[in-house]
Amino acid sequence: MPAPNPAPNPAADATAAFTALLTAEGRALLDGLRDYDPSQELATATRLRREHPAELVSAALGQARLRQRAVAKFGAEDAYRMFFTPHGVEQATRASVALHRAQRFQALGVRRLADLCCGNGGDAIALARAGISVLAVDRDPLTCEVARANAEALGLSDLIEVRCADVAEVDTSTYDAVFVDPARRGGRGRIFDPEAYSPPLSWAIEAARTAPRAALKIAPGVPHEAIPDDAEAEWISDGGDVKEAVLWFGTEPGARRATLLPGGASLVGQGLPDPAVRPVGRYLYEPDGAVIRAHLVADVAAQLGDGGLIDETIAYVTSDELRETAYAAAYEITDVLPFNLKRLKAIVRERRIGVAVIKKRGSAVEPEDLRKKLKLDGPNSCVVVLTRVAGAPTMLLGQAVAKG
Ligand SMILES: C[S@@+](CC[C@H](N)C(=O)[O-])C[C@H]1O[C@@H](n2cnc3c(N)ncnc32)[C@H](O)[C@@H]1O
Numbered sequence: 185m186p187a188p189n190p191a192p193n194p195a196a197d198a199t200a201a202f203t204a205l206l207t208a209e210g211r212a213l214l215d216g217l218r219d220y221d222p223s224q225e226l227a228t229a230t231r232l233r234r235e236h237p238a239e240l241v242s243a244a245l246g247q248a249r250l251r252q253r254a255v256a257k258f259g260a261e262d263a264y265r266m267f268f269t270p271h272g273v274e275q276a277t278r279a280s281v282a283l284h285r286a287q288r289f290q291a292l293g294v295r296r297l298a299d300l301c302c303g304n305g306g307d308a309i310a311l312a313r314a315g316i317s318v319l320a321v322d323r324d325p326l327t328c329e330v331a332r333a334n335a336e337a338l339g340l341s342d343l344i345e346v347r348c349a350d351v352a353e354v355d356t357s358t359y360d361a362v363f364v365d366p367a368r369r370g371g372r373g374r375i376f377d378p379e380a381y382s383p384p385l386s387w388a389i390e391a392a393r394t395a396p397r398a399a400l401k402i403a404p405g406v407p408h409e410a411i412p413d414d415a416e417a418e419w420i421s422d423g424g425d426v427k428e429a430v431l432w433f434g435t436e437p438g439a440r441r442a443t444l445l446p447g448g449a450s451l452v453g454q455g456l457p458d459p460a461v462r463p464v465g466r467y468l469y470e471p472d473g474a475v476i477r478a479h480l481v482a483d484v485a486a487q488l489g490d491g492g493l494i495d496e497t498i499a500y501v502t503s504d505e506l507r508e509t510a511y512a513a514a515y516e517i518t519d520v521l522p523f524n525l526k527r528l529k530a531i532v533r534e535r536r537i538g539v540a541v542i543k544k545r546g547s548a549v550e551p552e553d554l555r556k557k558l559k560l561d562g563p564n565s566c567v568v569v570l571t572r573v574a575g576a577p578t579m580l581l582g583q584a585v586a587k588g
Contacts, residue, residue, distance in 0.1 A: 188247045201243040205267070206333055210240055217248035218264055222337065224504045251309040257306070265337045267330045275369060277401070279335070280422050282310035284401060285363075285430065290314040292397050292435070294361040300351040300391060301365045301383070305331040305344065311363070312343035320346045320533030321354050351383055351391070361434075362395040364388040368403060378402070378410070378554055389415075389431070389538045397434035404429045404477055404525065408440075418443055421474035424513075429477065442474035443512065449510035451480055459485035462492030466518045468580060469512035484511045498546045506585060514565050519581040525546070528579055529558055536562025544570040547577060 204210050213236055219229055225245060232241045257278040258266060259362040268276075277285075279537035285307065289297060294316055299308045302320035304327060311318050312335070320335075322328050328348040335344035347354065356362050366381035366388055368374065378385035385402070389412060392398035398494070404419055404426045406490045416432040416439040440453040459482050469491065471484050476499045484501060490502045504512060521527060532540070538560050540553035547570035553569070569580040 192543060195325065199272065199329055199432065201239055202267070202326060202329055205243050205247055209236065211242045213250075214239065214247055214251075217244055218251075220245075220248055221469075222249055222252070225529065231450070231506065234355065234357050238524055257572060262309075262338065267333045267337070268303070268304050269327055269330055270431075271326075272327055272330060273367070275303055275365075276306035277310075277365065278427060279306070279310065279428050281420050282307045283313075284420065284445060286310040286314035286316065286447065288432075289316060289361055289363075289397065289399070290326075292361070294397055296360040297363060297392045298354065298356040298359040298395075299363050299365075300329050300354065300356070300388075301344065301367065303327060303365070305334045307363060307365060308344050308346075309334060309338060312340040314362075314477060316343070318344045319346050319356075319359065321349055322346075323348065323350045335516065340523050352387070356395060358389070358393060361399075362392055363396040363399050363401075364391055365401040372533050376533075378406075382387075391434045392431070394432070398432070398435075400431045402429050404428040408479060413438060417478070419474040420445060421472050422446065424472060426473040426477055440478045440480060442472065442478040442480050444472050444474055444510060444556075447510060450477065451478075451511055453478065453480045453481055454486075455484050456482035456486055458482055458493070458496070459501065460492045461494070461496050461574060462502065464494055464517060465490070466504045466517060467503050467506050468494070468515045468517050468582065469501040469503070469509070470515070470545075471499055471501065471512045477509050480511075484509060487511070491554070494578075495546065495574055497572055500545060500569070500571060508587075515582045515587040516579075517580050517582040519579075521581070522580050523549070523577040523579045525554075525557065527570070531581065532558050532566075534565060535564055535566070537564045539560040539565035541565075541567045542570065543567065546572040553588060 193255040229241055229555055248271050251263050254263040254273045282480050296317045302308050302322045308318045320331055325348050328346050332346045334340045366383055368381050388400050392400045406429055408512050414437045416435045418430045418441040420443045421428050443450040469554045471481050487509050488503045488507045491501045494500045494502050540560055549570050567582050571578055
């Protein structure tokens with residue numbers, strides 16, 4: 185009687201396909217796909233299959249696509265040496281943010297850290313490069329293979345030990361720090377309930393509390409009331425976009441911090457009351473998203489001397505004098521007018537404005553709809569801010585102030 189077919193095992197097949205990429209043939213194939221054009225995939229696959237096994241070609245093409253996606257997070261130099269799973273590249277911490285966190289751990293004197301939920305190793309790599317010895321734990325076998333391959337590809341194997349296990353089973357008592365980055369995506373996309381994270385947020389907080397120092401990545405939209413009293417909360421933006429929030433344990437309990445990358449300016453709140461509302465002055469400041477999420481608009485307003493809010497519900501700060509701040513973009517305001525489309529169209533026409541940056545906060549108007557209606561044409565540019573001033577729909581016109 186013929187032997188029965190073995191039961192299908194997709195996880196084992198995926199791991200086998202990945203390990204084939206680590207052979208000399210697999211690596212050479214992958215290196216040759218660095219600049220490949222995904223729109224030509226069929227032709228490329230047909231050509232490569234003449235010389236290589238079909239499974240290896242399809243694994244290499246899949247990996248080449250993931251590397252191209254990873255460039256935005258890891259930069260080309262690392263991305264084209266590293267390996268990824270689709271979820272791994274999606275969930276990985278971008279290199280700039282991982283570096284910032286690793287430098288904080290290093291400055292805290294951390295030498296040995298347990299990275300609980302290491303994924304493809306985005307954080308573990310940055311930590312190892314900061315000289316920290318890392319135990320990198322993930323429960324997914326393929327993810328662990330990939331993390332191991334990345335440690336090796338980047339020459340960090342001496343500093344990164346990858347362990348395939350459930351984090352709940354790992355003893356971290358001999359480590360001087362713990363980092364937890366729970367999976368916040370499931371089969372149906374983003375997970376909003378922190379207790380549905382894997383591992384659940386309450387487990388991650390308890391794990392963090394057991395270590396002398398710890399950091400725990402959370403969603404940037406976390407309500408402030410949900411932040412434990414013994415944690416510092418840090419919001420991090422990169423290039424003006426808020427990327428993540430982190431709870432730190434063993435640093436400054438209760439502190440609220442906004443860190444802006446790539447510059448690295450970091451603002452810790454002083455617990456100031458909300459700034460007063462005042463008339464729109466010559467300058468308008470748009471605080472960085474990390475500052476707003478960290479509830480530190482008052483701290484930025486205090487840096488601006490006579491800074492106040494244009495409306496008690498809107499996070500725009502105004503002042504009469506220009507002061508440099510890393511934490512907000514500044515605009516010089518030329519016009520403060522009640523919102524009126526006809527009037528705005530007339531101004532745009534008279535001033536021959538061909539380029540308008542349209543910003544809005546507290547306005548129902550859609551910038552792209554407005555842009556179409558404005559019929560921009562001419563050699564000049566301006567910034568249009570649609571907002572509320574003391575409760576009234578208002579349009580502010582002006583120019584961006586270049587950072588010195
Ligand atoms: C957000 S990703 C980590 C990303 C990583 N910090 C990086 O920058 O590459 C979360 C990871 O947690 C793993 N995970 C989820 N629950 C786990 C558990 N109970 N034990 C171990 N790993 C787990 C998932 O397999 C996934 O790879």
